[in-house]
Amino acid sequence: MVRLLAAVLVHVASPVKLIESVARLVTDTIIVTDRLILPPGDALCRLAPAAGNSNTDTWWEFSPTFFDQYLELIGFRNRTYTEHEALYVRAGQKLPMFTIVARR
Numbered sequence: 001m002v003r004l005l006a007a008v009l010v011h012v013a014s015p016v017k018l019i020e021s022v023a024r025l026v027t028d029t030i031i032v033t034d035r036l037i038l039p040p041g042d043a044l045c046r047l048a049p050a051a052g053n054s055n056t057d058t059w060w061e062f063s064p065t066f067f068d069q070y071l072e073l074i075g076f077r078n079r080t081y082t083e084h085e086a087l088y089v090r091a092g093q094k095l096p097m098f099t100i101v102a103r104r
Contacts, residue, residue: 081100
């Protein structure tokens with residue numbers, strides 16, 4: 001069974017719990033795709049809303065390495081990483097994205 005998490009993890013209060021819940025249902029492959037906000041490198045996660053900004057639709061900013069490392073820790077040993085762009089229709093602009101395809 002394959003599961004896809006597409007541009008949702010930055011919008012939930014506990015993305016790690018969501019990944020864990022989905023991973024329990026996956027027999028083979030999980031796909032994570034989201035905005036490329038922080039560059040690959042260190043496994044980073046930071047809270048987006050703050051007293052000094054008006055951010056109300058995004059909880060988190062992640063590096064793709066954060067998800068890659070976490071997926072490996074929960075048993076997805078075979079992972080591939082790609083970068084691409086997606087059209088954000090409401091803003092009329094292309095956004096940088098990443099995708100991790102992880103297999104048990």
